[in-house]
Amino acid sequence: MDFELTEEQRIIQETAARFARQELEPVAAELDETKNREILKKNLKKLAELGFNGLAVDPEYGGTGAGAVAFSLAMTELGRACASTTVTVSVTNMVAEVIQAVGTEEQKRKYIPPLCDGTFYAGAFGLTEPNAGSDPAAMRTTAVLDGDTWVLNGRKIFISSAEYAGLFVVWAVTDKEAPKGKGISAFLVEPDFPGFTVGKDERKMGQVGSSTNELILEDCRVPRENLLGELNQGFKIAVTELAGGRIGIGSMALGIGLAAMDFATQYAKERIQFDVPIIQHQAIQWMIADNYTRLEAARLLLLKAAYLKDRKKPYMKEASMAKLFATEAANKACYDAMQILGGYGYTKDFPLERFYRDVRVTTIYEGTSEIQRLIIARHYMQ
Structure with a gap:
């Protein structure tokens, strides 16, 4: 087994370490004390410009294409300085990767580039619910097809980056009669869709510089084409991708x-x-x-x-x-x-x-x- 990093991996690691020292570390304590989102968003934008929002995403969609090893190295170096910033970048990377893995070509070209280039400060996942944490198959949020739109109703909690995320992957039950975990689908939801509301920011012990919010979906209308992956196969996305x-x-x-x-x-x-x-x-x-x-x-x-x-x-x-x-x-x-x-x-x-x-x-x-x-x-x- 070769333990040597490639030149690209080494450059990414060094760039992340330098950014952490010069940009994140000097403001980490202030961000923790004040929850000043402008500090966070400023550095998220800079990290996007450096290519850290799509480290394992194909350059065709605006990613870096450096892979999972480079992603791990970068998250370690950024984590040394500011966990609130790092967790945001980590989740954004995963949102872009999930779309790349199971999304349609139209979805990839519409949503991955703004995640990678910082147009969206962050991406977020809407999976956890009050009664569905470690057991996501128990979720109660529902999605019903009404013409050309899906109508989503339910609540999500503990959603990282919700306040400033430009895109959410939201899971909902689409077949109530299916066995547990078999009738769940995933959707790409934009924050300005009708019926979508970002709720309170949780008061947390740590990582207070990043937001953790409730999502409220009240007859939230999502275009039919924003179904992510196959119908009723969303649980598989959650546990594998x-x-x-x-x-x-x-x-x-x-x-x-x-x-x-x-x-x-x-x-x-x-x-x-x-x-x-x-x-x-x-x-x-x-x-x-x-x-x-x-x-x-x-x-x-x-x-x-x-x-x-x-x-x-x-x-x-x-x-x-x-x-x-x-x-x-x-x-x-x-x-x-x-x-x-x-x-x-x-x-x-x-x-x-x-x-x-x-x-x-x-x-x-x-x-x-x-x-x-x-x-x-x-x-x-x-």
């Missing part, structure tokens, strides 16, 4: 964990206790060694999943393994990094407090750790 999102979130979590450990390690070299820098104490050394080892293992799992995806080989199990391990490892890294800083780590004067809050949700969204374990286990039960 979105697996790539686990690579994105896992990679972002890795970046947060690395940033936390890098900061804590540097601090440990400078903090004097018992007449020596605390990095000289074995307790601190072991925390540093264990966390960097776990994070490196997470990196390898993520890149393997991305490698398989790039080669169009089955990667769902590997993506679940990578997402599970990377997010859990990143949470542990942030916990230990805060412990190394002691009381200082608990204050907002240092970035560890923000990293700690931002990383926590990574084991919850895009499939909880428990769901990832179920997916992995079922593979070995076959």
Whole structure:
């Protein structure tokens, strides 16, 4: 196996790292404190101009065409600086990829370019509902064909980027008589469609710089041609095409964990206790060694999943393994990094407090750790 990056992958990684240092890191704390969406949107626009919104999308539709490995590398570097920005970019990439995978040629040419070039600040997924989280097949939102339009009714919750998204992929039940999960379809919904409303922004523990909203669909009219993929096959899209999102979130979590450990390690070299820098104490050394080892293992799992995806080989199990391990490892890294800083780590004067809050949700969204374990286990039960 060749562990060397291609020149293109290396350039993308370096560009993401440089952008994170120069553009994201200086404003990350302010974005977290103020929720100033203009700061977020300004950097989203810049990232789009650099080609980060369609890293695995064919250049024919405005993408970069660099693949899933490049996507993982970029999300890790951006995640080191600002999780709120990175999660937005990750989801936008996945919206563009899903359309590329199952959309019609007309849909691809209409919706992918504005996602990639920043005309749309973001793309969003409307899947989760109050009674359908880890069990999306239990959704209650419905879609009924009325002439040349689909009429959607229902509610979606915890929708990332909804306030400024230019396009939504929304799932709804189109055959109430079908077995659970078999009568669901996906639709491309624009925010100005009649009957579509973006609701309240959730008050969250972390990643507060990005919006997380409720969607309200009240007789929302969607053109017939905006059905995405085959009728009644939407659940398959949700459980297969979105697996790539686990690579994105896992990679972002890795970046947060690395940033936390890098900061804590540097601090440990400078903090004097018992007449020596605390990095000289074995307790601190072991925390540093264990966390960097776990994070490196997470990196390898993520890149393997991305490698398989790039080669169009089955990667769902590997993506679940990578997402599970990377997010859990990143949470542990942030916990230990805060412990190394002691009381200082608990204050907002240092970035560890923000990293700690931002990383926590990574084991919850895009499939909880428990769901990832179920997916992995079922593979070995076959």
